[in-house]
Amino acid sequence: MKPYDIRHELPSVDDYMRLRKIAGMSGRSREAATTGLKNSLFSVCVYAGDRLIGMGRLVGDGGCNFEVVDVAVDPEFQGRGIGKDIMKVITGYLDEHAPESAYVSLIADVPADRLYKKFGFDYTTPSVGMYKRY
Incomplete structure (x- = not known):
């Protein structure tokens, strides 16, 4: 049994x-976090007790385009396969849920690109x- 709990839910802001x-x-x-979280298509959170230690979300239109965003693991818990578990759920x-011909994108920080390559x-x-930042 893993020492953490994976839940299909949004994190708190x-x-x-x-x-x-x-x-x-x-x-x-x-303001951005509040709006963005409530407009997620799907979200996964990983907890050690009641502490959020990992997360990932999907955003997009639910048909043509999906984007994997906010995949993050608490540095104290990195190297334990939590990022891989998040990507398995996503x-x-x-x-x-993604229809044939859907386009799924993400922006990867190096060296996390190696993780995403494992998922195709x-x-x-x-x-x-x-990008353009506001």
Whole structure:
């Protein structure tokens, strides 16, 4: 038995913001986090007791486009397969709900790209990822 609990639920706004910060991800305003979380297609949270130690979400239109976002693991718990468990749950959801021809994307930080490759994701070349931050 694993020493943590995997739940198909949204994190609280506070837990979401805390985990993003300690995992080295960019910050989000409370307003953005509140709106973004409630508009998720799917979310998975990993807890050690009542402490959020991992998460991942899917956003998109639910038909043509899906994006894997916010995959994060508390640094204290990294290297234990939690990221892999999160991706198993997310890809399981996609296998069940994504229609044929759906496009699933993500932006990977190195070295996390190695994890995503294990789940069938590949680089977008010759296309490139682009962004605009507000």
